[in-house]
Amino acid sequence: MTRKFDGKELVIASHNKGKLREIAALLKPFGVSVTSAADHDLEEPEETEDTFAGNARIKAHFAAKSTGLPALSDDSGIMVDALDGAPGVYTADWAETENGRDFPMAMEKTWTLLEEKNAPLPRTARFCSTLCLAWPDGHDELFEGKVEGSLTWPMRGDQGFGYDPIFVPNGYDITFGEMDPAEKHEISHRADAFAKLVAGSFA
Numbered sequence: 435m436t437r438k439f440d441g442k443e444l445v446i447a448s449h450n451k452g453k454l455r456e457i458a459a460l461l462k463p464f465g466v467s468v469t470s471a472a473d474h475d476l477e478e479p480e481e482t483e484d485t486f487a488g489n490a491r492i493k494a495h496f497a498a499k500s501t502g503l504p505a506l507s508d509d510s511g512i513m514v515d516a517l518d519g520a521p522g523v524y525t526a527d528w529a530e531t532e533n534g535r536d537f538p539m540a541m542e543k544t545w546t547l548l549e550e551k552n553a554p555l556p557r558t559a560r561f562c563s564t565l566c567l568a569w570p571d572g573h574d575e576l577f578e579g580k581v582e583g584s585l586t587w588p589m590r591g592d593q594g595f596g597y598d599p600i601f602v603p604n605g606y607d608i609t610f611g612e613m614d615p616a617e618k619h620e621i622s623h624r625a626d627a628f629a630k631l632v633a634g635s636f637a
């Protein structure tokens with residue numbers, strides 16, 4: 435049996451401003467008061483698992499235990515078929531530099547690997563998101579979502595975040611970076627996982 439969220443406040447266990455913006459927008463219709471990990475001065479826990487679900491659980495349980503409130507995390511990434519699913523769980527790691535994250539560099543690295551492999555077009559990929567809703571007593575619920583598409587080059591658009599400028603969702607000819615945020619919220623991997631969260635835990 436899925437446990438229902440019946441609290442007033444939900445902590446979003448993320449330090450990514452792009453995700454926080456999207457999750458707050460997706461939760462808006464439910465009248466939940468949302469705070470972020472930063473609002474509670476939480477550190478970023480180390481993401482030591484090799485699955486989206488494993489890392490989502492680390493982040494949500496850490497925030498729930500630290501605050502005494504239910505917490506929602508998202509672990510996500512892009513899986514490129516011609517790269518055997520890479521960068522996948524390591525999407526954020528591919529962008530890591532001494533001076534913080536550099537996504538244009540990570541996207542260029544991804545495209546260069548595809549060029550070196552002479553990967554056929556379309557260069558299919560999917561964004562995946564696993565949401566974890568965790569309670570301070572250790573209970574949790576997991577919800578998975580994805581969106582299929584292909585990669586394009588050069589980067590296009592300055593909406594969104596991360597790998598959005600090179601991802602074209604199936605059925606569109608614009609990248610997530612060029613898409614109106616409200617439209618991305620209709621079709622994204624996070625929206626897909628959210629629909630399951632809402633049906634399971636908010637309905």
Ligand SMILES: O=P(O)(O)OP(=O)(O)OP(=O)(O)OC[C@H]1O[C@@H](n2cnc3c(O)ncnc32)[C@H](O)[C@@H]1O
Nearest residue numbers: 448449450508509510511512525526595596597598
């Ligand atoms: O762990 P938190 O604090 O939530 O934030 P993060 O940015 O480190 O998030 P992840 O560990 O889940 O890493 C996933 C990366 O995948 C990329 N990503 C996930 N969803 C995306 C989206 O909707 N659009 C573009 N890139 C996305 C983005 O670059 C993220 O940094």
Ligand SMILES: [Mg+2]
Nearest residue numbers: 449478481526
């Ligand atoms: Mg992270």
